[in-house]
Amino acid sequence: MLTESYGDLVRHVAQRFKGRADADDVIQDTYLRVRNMPSDTPIQNPQAYLFRMANNVAVDHVRRRNAQERHISPIEFPDVRSGEVSVDRVIDYRQRLAALERVVADLPARQREVFLMHKFDGLSHSEIAAELGITRSAVEKLIMKALATCRDRLDGLLD
16 A cells, blocks of 8 residues: 555655655654554555545644644753853753653653653643543543652752
8 A cells, every 4th residue: 555655645745844854754654554554454545544644644743843842942052151151050950951851750651651742742631542542531630640740859949
């Protein structure tokens, strides 16, 4: 199914992205999804199904990239040598960031997974619930527990 439509699919996906690398990532993710489908899945129109799947993967890719840009955008540090920011402030920031990374890494596996899906992948509670096969209420509780843990463990570092 994928090999016969590869060229058309690449052109279709490339229209959504400026760079070829993003399109290639979407094509690869689409291929992996197709490969992991049960072989007995009934599909009436394989090409339409493939293109719809690629569209869904592209939307996920864009959503994830936008969430990362909002939450993990590279921080431009002012030139410390010019005196704009003190070395102490940069060190303090890095220590706070390292502490947050440790707290998130120490969360129970399911809490960490749900927290990262929500905060960094930008997925809604409903999307996370559907992807993990749990209830929306369970997702909300896991996120609340993760946030409470972060707040409690980082309390001394918050301004």
